[in-house]
Amino acid sequence: MNNYSIEITQPYDLHQTLYSGQAFRWEYIEDTESDQSWHQGFIKNRRLRIRQSETHIHIKTTEKYTETEISDVISYLRLDDNMETIYAKISNDKYIISAIKKYQGLHILRQDPWETLITFICSSNNNIPRIRQLVNSMSLNFGQKGKDEFGVFNLFPSSFELYDAGEQSLRDIGLGFRAKYVSAAAELAVQKKINVNELINKSYQYSLGELIKIPGVGDKVANCILLFSLDKLEAFPVDVWIKRVLKEVYINKKNKIPDTKIRSWAQEKFGPYSGYVNQYLFHNRRLFEKSIMKNL
DNA sequence: ATCGAACCTCCAAT
DNA sequence: AATTGGAGGTTCG
Numbered sequence: 001m002n003n004y005s006i007e008i009t010q011p012y013d014l015h016q017t018l019y020s021g022q023a024f025r026w027e028y029i030e031d032t033e034s035d036q037s038w039h040q041g042f043i044k045n046r047r048l049r050i051r052q053s054e055t056h057i058h059i060k061t062t063e064k065y066t067e068t069e070i071s072d073v074i075s076y077l078r079l080d081d082n083m084e085t086i087y088a089k090i091s092n093d094k095y096i097i098s099a100i101k102k103y104q105g106l107h108i109l110r111q112d113p114w115e116t117l118i119t120f121i122c123s124s125n126n127n128i129p130r131i132r133q134l135v136n137s138m139s140l141n142f143g144q145k146g147k148d149e150f151g152v153f154n155l156f157p158s159s160f161e162l163y164d165a166g167e168q169s170l171r172d173i174g175l176g177f178r179a180k181y182v183s184a185a186a187e188l189a190v191q192k193k194i195n196v197n198e199l200i201n202k203s204y205q206y207s208l209g210e211l212i213k214i215p216g217v218g219d220k221v222a223n224c225i226l227l228f229s230l231d232k233l234e235a236f237p238v239d240v241w242i243k244r245v246l247k248e249v250y251i252n253k254k255n256k257i258p259d260t261k262i263r264s265w266a267q268e269k270f271g272p273y274s275g276y277v278n279q280y281l282f283h284n285r286r287l288f289e290k291s292i293m294k295n296l
Numbered sequence: 297a298t299c300g301a302a303c304c305t306c307c308a309a310t
Numbered sequence: 311a312a313t314t315g316g317a318g319g320t321t322c323g
Contacts (some may be wrong), residue, residue: 123318125317125320127307128305133306176307177305177321180305218319221319240318241318286318
């Protein structure tokens with residue numbers, strides 16, 4: 001086993017960040033050796049465990065890490081985001097300020113674009129536990145197998161592996177109508193008609209245009225991919241939760257406005273860090289709902 | 297351009 | 311115990 005740590009110099013909330021509905025493969029586990037709780041998952045197809053203490057992010061791996069792998073973790077967790085600046089720029093009103101205060105340290109992640117594309121195609125008309133189940137099932141059935149001291153695992157399947165799987169077997173493991181979208185997206189990737197990885201170097205607008213050409217990807221899913229994997233902090237996914245917040249706080253609720261209009265309106269209003277506003281408002285509204293459920 | 301259905305599947309709430 | 315409705319949307323007509 002190898003242990004590494006990264007000093008935290010800014011607000012960070014690892015737990016909220018990993019389970020806020022942007023990533024679907026992290027799991028909370030008890031580590032028998034250290035008798036501590038860790039989050040187990042994958043970064044750049046390497047399996048690792050991470051946890052947060054007061055001052056550090058701790059990493060535990062079964063393979064040796066060099067500076068390259070450590071900076072992959074920093075990049076994935078966006079530990080280098082300057083939260084002071086971001087908070088200052090998005091503190092437009094009381095509602096946002098209170099959400100920031102409540103979920104101090106909640107971050108956007110910088111995930112793998114291919115995996116993010118596929119998982120958010122699967123998110124359509126679906127709920128989080130089931131998205132997790134589908135992502136797991138795809139990995140188990142079509143991803144490359146591996147084994148380390150933590151045990152056996154499966155990587156998230158590559159475009160080739162999903163293309164080989166084909167629509168029917170994706171349907172068989174429960175993707176439903178999403179099976180043909182995932183299979184079509186995999187085919188496009190194999191044929192090199194799309195390359196989501198290269199979009200990290202392109203503009204928001206251009207990348208959005210490219211993404212919505214992919215079957216199963218509309219404005220909402222595209223904005224999720226842009227925000228959670230392609231480094232576009234101005235992205236603003238409009239889903240039911242965000243619509244609830246916007247209608248309750250910002251927009252006259254009687255108006256019926258198309259989602260893309262709502263998005264551009266929000267981006268105009270909230271600015272280049274709209275994605276962070278989105279994440280805090282979304283998280284706040286969703287957990288608020290949960291707390292109501294608990295009290296019943 | 298805009299609008300409402302239909303879509304796979306699971307599961308919680310009638 | 312069987313049925314219905316909705317889930318972090320997209321596509322098709």
